[in-house]
Amino acid sequence: MTKRLSNQKISANLWFDKNAEAAVDFYLGVFRNARKGRVTYYGKEGFEFHGMPEGAVLTIEFILDGQEFIALNGGPHFKFNEAISFVINCDTQEEVDYYWNKLTEGGDPKAQMCGWLKDKFGVSWQVVPTVLADMMDDPDAAKVQQVSAAVFQMKKLDIAELEKAFGK
Template identity: 65%
Template sequence: MEPKIQKITPNLWFNTQAEEAVQYYASIFQDVKIGRMTRYSKEGFEIHGMPEGTVLTIEFQIAGQEFTAMNGGDAFTFNEAVSFIINCTSQEEVDYYWDKLTAGGDESAQVCGWLKDKFGVSWQVVPVQLNEMLMDEDSTKADRVMRALLQMKKLELSELQKAYEG
């Protein structure tokens, strides 16, 4: 039986911290599997300035979502144009991921549950109830929620619920 291959796999380009980042994510998320790893040959130094034996790529999964982390040097950096949404079922879960991912990262410039972890990767930590509130047929309720949402860095479910209920 052939292994199932995910059609689209996000590839995260790190300078030299791919292995550290994968271990970091494995310490935060419960359902993490670390897979195959490739290493630079001596040609890696000539192309990317990476010493022979340095990790090139690491395959890993978070909650069944496949990723690849790679050490590619400093040619590219992360920005907010791409982020990963963490759908949370409770405020406790929002708090957990927010606290873990902002440790050494950045929450100051972001709103609406958006943050950067210590590697510069952007995440959105969102209670699943938010979409239902924003999609309510009563536009007055949805507008109040949006107004409250735009004032928050870390999302507070109780405050969003108060706005929803008026």
């Protein structure tokens, strides 16, 4: 029996139609600190419950930068939406640009705003510079308002523009 990738108490479970393998491979290629873990497969019951043939991938465990996920091939019953998203905290503009460019490849351009994006599998992400939280927590309400206004005008967040709006 193969061990779990981590002892993380809570893991995000992502329900894909039939493309969990492609999604996991994509994410493993995007995140530099990533690895795949256990893979489970449907038995004879797969078709009855999810329309999946015996031997098709059921779940794949994987880790992206320390966060454990499980990808499930569950059929077309549920779709991703923006009510759940994953935040990628970035220290530099280079890092923001990297994740934004990688995750928007083939994604939905209409779902890009304020640092949010939807990838080609329908999963929502927020690519956020870490300095933004400090700016939004500043005691100067005028600075916070200027930064907020700047964020609402952007798709991909730009640290230099945020700093300009903040008054740096």
